[in-house]
Amino acid sequence: MTAASTASASTASVIQSVDWVAVAPPTIVAVVGLAVLVADLFLHERNKHLLGWFSLVGLAAAGLFLLPLTDSHNSARAARSTFCLSGPRDTACSYTVDEFTLVVQLLVIGGALLTALLSMTTLKDARSADKGLPEGEYWFLLLSSAAGAALLPASRDLATLVVALEVASLPAFALVGLKHGDKRSSEAALKFFLSSVTATAVTLLGISFVYAATGTMHLTELGAKLGNVDGQLDTLARTGVVLTLVGFAFKVAAVPFHFWVPDTYVGAPLPVAAYLSVVGKAVGFTGLILVTVVAFPEYADVWGPALAALAALTMTAGNVAALRQRSTRAYSAVRLLAWSSVGQAGYLLVPIAAAGYADRRTDVLESTGATVAYALMYAAVNLGAFAVAALVGRTKALNRVSDYRGLYARSPLSALVLAFFLLCLAGLPPGIIGLFAKVTVFSAAVDAGLGWLAVVMAVNVVIALYYYLQWTALLFRAPEGEPVRHRIPVPITAAIAVTAVLGVALSGAPQLVLQFAEQGVR
Amino acid sequence: MIGISESVMQFLLALIVVGPLAGAVAALLPAPPGLKGKSPDQAVLRHGVTVTGAVLVAAIVLTLGFDHDHPSKMQATTDISWIPALDVRIHLGIDGISLPLLVLTALLTFLCALYSYFKMPKGPSPKAFVALILVLESGTLATFAVLDLLLFFLAFEMVLIPMYFLIARWGGAERTQAAWKFILYTLLGSVVMLLGLLLIGLRAGTFDMVALATDNGSELSTSVQVIAVLAVGLGLAVKTPMWPLHSWLPDAHTAAPTVGSVLLAGVLLKMGTYGFVRILLPIAPEGMETFAPYLAAFAVVGIIYGSLACLALARPGAKGDLKRLIAYSSVGHMGFVLLGISTMSPTGVNGALFANIAHGLITGLLFFLVGALKDRTGTSDLDTLAQGSGAALYGKAPRLGGLLAFGAVASLGLPGLAGFWGEMLALFGAFKPASDLSRPAFLTFMAIAAFGTLLTAAYMLIVVRRVCMGPAPGSAEAASGGASPATGGANSVTGGAGSAPGGTGAAPGAERTPGLADVHGYEFAAWTPLVALTVLAGLWPAALLGLTDPVVQQLLAGGKS
Structure with missing residues (x-):
């Protein structure tokens, strides 16, 4: 259908036929969002909780609409594209569904779904405590x-x-700023907003430079044209490439754009922090992969080393800061997760940097695949850790790491599950999937000849183990005082169960995610 | 020896690796009706004995079914694809060098479980204790049974968390620090090792140890081999431990509960040396050749250093801890193992493997004994025990004293016991190392190492004198080197008779401190196998060497033979 339409579109490129199935997942999510906003106006205060269920269903439906797309990309190697422009020689498309797209969309929608589950409880608690988060707006x-x-x-x-x-x-x-009357929340939002907007502005400047040098916006065309830029424009294009990357570096919270992370995570409602740490990061990495590998392969000598240095700095900064967290400080659990997510972002950057050193196309695909595989592991495990943190945060409002002492005595299952998640993040058995995800990242670095980066990462893994294991050990210590059992709300239980099952299943069959590191994500 | 079909063998080996893991999960669940026992604690400890016992039986049956005429052939092999993305295969198999270690691990873990059934270390619930021991067992057994580099790494890492918790939760004084030191050292080493393993696997195109070993590194350029040996060797050397990287070991041993010490010394250290023989020797021979003299030098320094440290600890007034002393003696013994490996000659490597097993048996026994002594007297501090005149264990608890003396003389390498052959062969190997290595250098190493055996004898005998003898006043002044040979001769006689009830000195001891109980029944049960095997391996070394030698010949020769 698409091919036919693009062939006939040469006469009138203004009229486009849209492949609605291909664009369904993001569209459904957006439409459901709008519907929720409208429905919020007409719903009685009592029935506001229905909005949450509606959103959940919407996200699940969007996830289901990924299914028909999986066939099409298997049968035909050509990906499904829409919003295409027919050029004189070839067509360039703005929206393409290939394996990479599908995997990341799955991650995003799955992550949002789990966030929604966590949010149900948070919103309910806020409602009963009369601290009212505006539900319609939230969803x-x-x-x-x-x-x-x-x-x-x-x-x-x-x-x-x-x-x-x-x-x-x-x-x-x-x-982030939604908590009414919470000073920390609005301050965090402002911090987040200002640094993000600055980064976006820089990116836009970079994009305009690149556009000026090449005359195209399409990533594939950029990839072809950047190779033979006019000599005079080379500096412009080079600067453009670097500036474009800055915005994405901010999104993944790479050094030196990582300072917003801990305050933002602490200020935000916990599910939102979980969302930012997983989906927000996935967004940044996807953009980074698309820009570097698809659009700017010609400048691999610029971004390869830059990303390698950024990866080393980011993981070191994140892990060292996490190491220095005192466990008795208020919100130290969330802070620790925040800093550890900065450290994890460093690991995620390693394969992308390695792609900059690859000679062959397959190596590039394998490297980006390693990032995707790691991101999938990280998403499941980190959301799980946040879910348990949300659970503990219900009874211990300050959510300090020291509040987790003796969790095993209070709630054995959630303690075991959290220990599993933390060890997955640390990459030690029994967290087998975490271990093998790290192995793929290491092997991407070793394969690309980035031995020094692999060694830096090795040291970081040891540093990270220290604080993850410290936390884990705390879970099994004797509790202070009498353990009090609380009823665990269903949505949180569901979120923890889903992530735990995912983690255990992946540990048994790591191939499920690691296949992307083998074949690459096309 | 007996014909068992290959598929049964496969099943047994898989059971040995997976069984303890399933047992660990089961230990965390509530006991099923009918198996509740007297109390939940007793039930779960019994569960530990049952599972480790079953694994031991499986290991023994596996040994019986093992084709002893072709020990160099991989047997009971399973080869299933697990993670195609990383080319990780569940490739299990045993040959002449892994089988003894497998049986040793199964045996020691069973004895530990048995011992803890009667003497549970102080700490939180035994439920977690049993589960951790079982995970530990699974990890160690897997290390010796897997034939895939990444799986080897996974198994290598698997023991870290259980051992950390065993030390940190059930240990003695300063256990937290010791546990951290243990896990951080080992992890740093093993992450570097992972880089080396990845380098080998990616450059050679396979992670399969058998395929890599038959290639004998022909796929790998010399520079790759050198880097790989450096990285992998570092990780293994931390675990072994080799001299400058050993400092986690004494702390970990001192703090660990008895059972933890036994397993740590008895099997965990062997993972390092096994890695040297299984991975580095056959896969990166050129890289090994580059580093062999350095490895030997570090090994020899370790031998001397370990002995001197022990001598210093054994001195009166040094406040030496017996557990720490045995830990340092392990550094010395593992030095012999490393020296044997670094000769790259069949004699040396065979000696290393023999010393490996012997050290597992003897040091395991010694840690059991010291643990028992600590339980009885409340301290393992040599000065407190001896109190200037000697603890007079022969008098107070003659069987315990006899066993301790037996362990000590076995450890110093008395001919006729297990400790002798390994160190002897390692020294022989150093006398005539592989043809590409510098002979003068190795002759020097041999001479220094031989001197180390003298030092070992010296401190072991001092320990025996101070712990087992007494209470005759004034005997402390005679604690010089000159007196040692004489006491040595006397002790070895006592040692030989140690397992038999010897009551010569019972009368004077009983009147001084009546509170010191002699060896209990369960302790006999846990220790007798170790004693018996030590004697057996000492009198009939061919049983073990016959298994290892063909494999060593093949590994060293690679595809050429």
Whole structure:
């Protein structure tokens, strides 16, 4: 259908036929978001909780609409594209559904779904404590952000990419600042907003430079044209490439754009922090992969070393800061998770940097595949850790690491599960999937000849083990005082169960995610 | 020896690796009706004995079914694809060098479980204790049974968390620090090792140890081999431990509960040396050749250093801890193993493997004995025990004293016991190392190592004198080197008779401190196998060497033979 339409579109490129099935997942999420906003106006205060269920169903439906797309990309090697422009020689498309898109969309929608589950309890608790988070707005913002995040992996031109990036980020600022009357919350939102907007501005400047040098926005065309830029324009293009990367470096919270992370995570409602740490990061990495590997392969000598240095700095900064967290400080559990997510972002950057050193196309695909595989593991495990943190946060409002002491005595299952998640993040058995995800990252680095980066990462793994294991050990210590059992709300239980099952299943069959590191994500 | 079909053998080996893991999960669940026992604690400890016992039986049946005429052939092999993405295959198999270690691990873990059934270390619930021991067992057994580099790494890492918790939760004084030191050292080493393993696997195109070993590193350029040996060797050397990287070991041993010490010394250290023989020697021979003299030098320094440290600890007034002393003696013994490996000659490597097993048996026994002594007297501090005149264990608890003396003389390498052959062969190997290595250098190493055996004898005998003898006043002044040979001769006689009830000195001891109980029934049960095997391996070394030698010949020769 698409091929036929593009052939006939040469006469009138203004009239486009849209492949609705291909664009369904982000569209559904966006439409459901709008519907929630409208429904919020007409619903009685009593029935507001229905909005949450509606959003859940919407996200699940969007996830289901990924299914028909999986066939099409298997049967035909050519990916499914829409919003295409027919050039004189070839067509360039703005929206492409290939394996990479699908995997990231799955991650985004799955992550949003789990966030929604966690949010149900948070909103309910806020309602009963009369601290009222505005529910309609909350769901609308969450869904909008998820829609942007789902759009991003499919976008194949710089303009769509930036729009998707902003659609994913702007609602997130509002979500962070949503706690009414909470000074820390609004301060965090402002911090987040200002640093993000600066980064976006720089990116836009970079994009305009690149556009000026090449005259195209489409990533594939950029990849072809950047190779033979006019000699005079070379500096311009080079600067453009670097500036474009800055915005994405901010999204993944790479050094030196990582300072917003801990305060933002602490200030935001916990599910939002979980969302930012997983989906927000996935967005940044997807953008980074698209820009570097698809659009700027010609400048691999620029971004390869830059990303390698960034990876080393990011993981070291994140892990060292996490190491220095005192366990008795208020919100130290969330802070620890925040800093550890900075450290994990460093690991995620390693394969992308390695792609910059690869000689063959397959190596590039394998490297980016390693990032995707690691991100999938990280998403499941980190959301799980946040879910348990949300559970503990219900009874211990300060959510300090020391509050986890003796969790095993209070609630054995959630303690075991949290220990499993933390060891997955640390990459030690029994967290087998974490171990093998790290092995793929290491092997990408070793394969690309980045021995020094592998050694830096090795040291970081040891540092990270220290604080993860310290926390884990705390779970099994004798509790202070009498253990009090609390009823665990169903949505949180569901979220913990889903992530735990995912983690255990992946540990038994790591191939499920690691296949992306083998074949690469096409 | 007996014909068992290959598929049964496969099943047994898989059971040995997976069984303890399933047992660990079961230990965490509530006991099923009918198996509740007297109390939940007793039930779960019994569960530990049952599972480790079953694994031991499986290991023994596996040994019986093992084709002893072709020990160099991989037997009971299973080869299933697990993670195609990383080319990780569940490739299990045993040959002449892994089988003894497998049986040793199964045996020691069973004895530990048996011992803890009667003497549970102080700490939180035994439920977690049993589960951790079982995970530990699974990890160690898997290390010796897997034939895939990444799986080897996984198994290598699997023991870290259980051992950390065993030390940190059930240990003695300063256990937290010791546990951290243990896990951070080992992890740093093993992450570097992972880089080396990845380098080998990616450059050679396979992670399969058998395929890599038959290639004998022909796929790998010399520079790759050198880097790989450096990285992998570092990880293994931390675990072994080799001299400058050993400092976690004394702390970990001192703090660990008895059972933890036994397993740590008895089997965990062997994972390092096994890795040297299984991975580095056959896969990266050129890299090994580059580093062999350095390895030998470090090994020899370790021998001397360990002995001197022990001598210093054994001195009166040094406040030496017996557990720490045995830990340092392990550094010395593992030095012999490393020296044997670094000769790269069949004699040396065979000696290393023999010393490996012997050290597992003897040091396991010694840690059991010291643990028992600590339980009885409340301290393992040599000065407190001896109190200037000697603890007079022969008098107070003659069987315990006899066993301790037996362990000590076995450890110093008395001919006729297990400790002798390994160190002897390692020294022989150093006398005539592989043809590409510098002979003068190795002759020097041999001479220094031989001197180390003298030092070992010296401190072991001092320990025996101070712990087992007494209470005759004034005997402390005679604690010089000159007196040692004489006491040595006397002790070995006592040692030989140690397992038999010897009551010569019972009368004077009983009147001084009546509170010191002699060896209990369960302790006999846990220790007798170790004693018996030590004697057996000492009198009939061919049983073990016949298994290892063909494999060593093949590994060293690689595809050429």
